Amino acid sequence: GNSVTQMEGPVTLSEEAFLTINCTYTATGYPSLFWYVQYPGEGLQLLLKATKADDKGSNKGFEATYRKETTSFHLEKGSVQVSDSAVYFCAPSDSWGKLQFGAGTQVVVTP
Amino acid sequence: NAGVTQTPKFRILKIGQSMTLQCAQDMNHNYMYWYRQDPGMGLKLIYYSVGAGITDKGEVPNGYNVSRSTTEDFPLRLELAAPSQTSVYFCASSYSKRNTGELFFGEGSRLTVL
Numbered sequence: 165g166n167s168v169t170q171m172e173g174p175v176t177l178s179e180e181a182f183l184t185i186n187c188t189y190t191a192t193g194y195p196s197l198f199w200y201v202q203y204p205g206e207g208l209q210l211l212l213k214a215t216k217a218d219d220k221g222s223n224k225g226f227e228a229t230y231r232k233e234t235t236s237f238h239l240e241k242g243s244v245q246v247s248d249s250a251v252y253f254c255a256p257s258d259s260w261g262k263l264q265f266g267a268g269t270q271v272v273v274t275p
Numbered sequence: 276n277a278g279v280t281q282t283p284k285f286r287i288l289k290i291g292q293s294m295t296l297q298c299a300q301d302m303n304h305n306y307m308y309w310y311r312q313d314p315g316m317g318l319k320l321i322y323y324s325v326g327a328g329i330t331d332k333g334e335v336p337n338g339y340n341v342s343r344s345t346t347e348d349f350p351l352r353l354e355l356a357a358p359s360q361t362s363v364y365f366c367a368s369s370y371s372k373r374n375t376g377e378l379f380f381g382e383g384s385r386l387t388v389l
Contacts, residue, residue: 208365208367209380213377261371268317
């Protein structure tokens, strides 16, 4: 089955700093790739996705590019806000559409 | 829209007790899922369902049971609760499995087994 490795957190940043969260995966075939975000006290929600190689997913200022050659899907944001404080999960899907979630990376943005 | 609704939000059980976590969705989604989230471990799939009357095991099904008698409801049953089942449980739904990957999650149910 698929597996996914995310950088460990917590990642602590100042407001307006650049954020990168690394994600690499192993998978058979060509999975779709997803980033989910979990704000405090809430369930997960889809942040962005990419369904084929070299696709770039983007939403709310976040971006991630499907890199098939390096099996990576790193999440980036150029200027974070306090409201971006959350836990971020990388997740490839298998051929049946089931997601394999990473351990999650907690991001803390300070004013 | 209510989306995915889970009850209860919090529950404390004694070892050996049983309980059912309720999950309902009002989006007419075919696919429903139960995950557990343990600190630093991400989400693990317990059971899933592709439609009414059809369920299948995920990664960590032991100690749990599910049923899917309607499209809307997908309850998770814990029989003989154990401390290892202390976790946060999330129910999710999606319209289709075909690589859309967009799951809609409930707010979670925090269960403690003492």
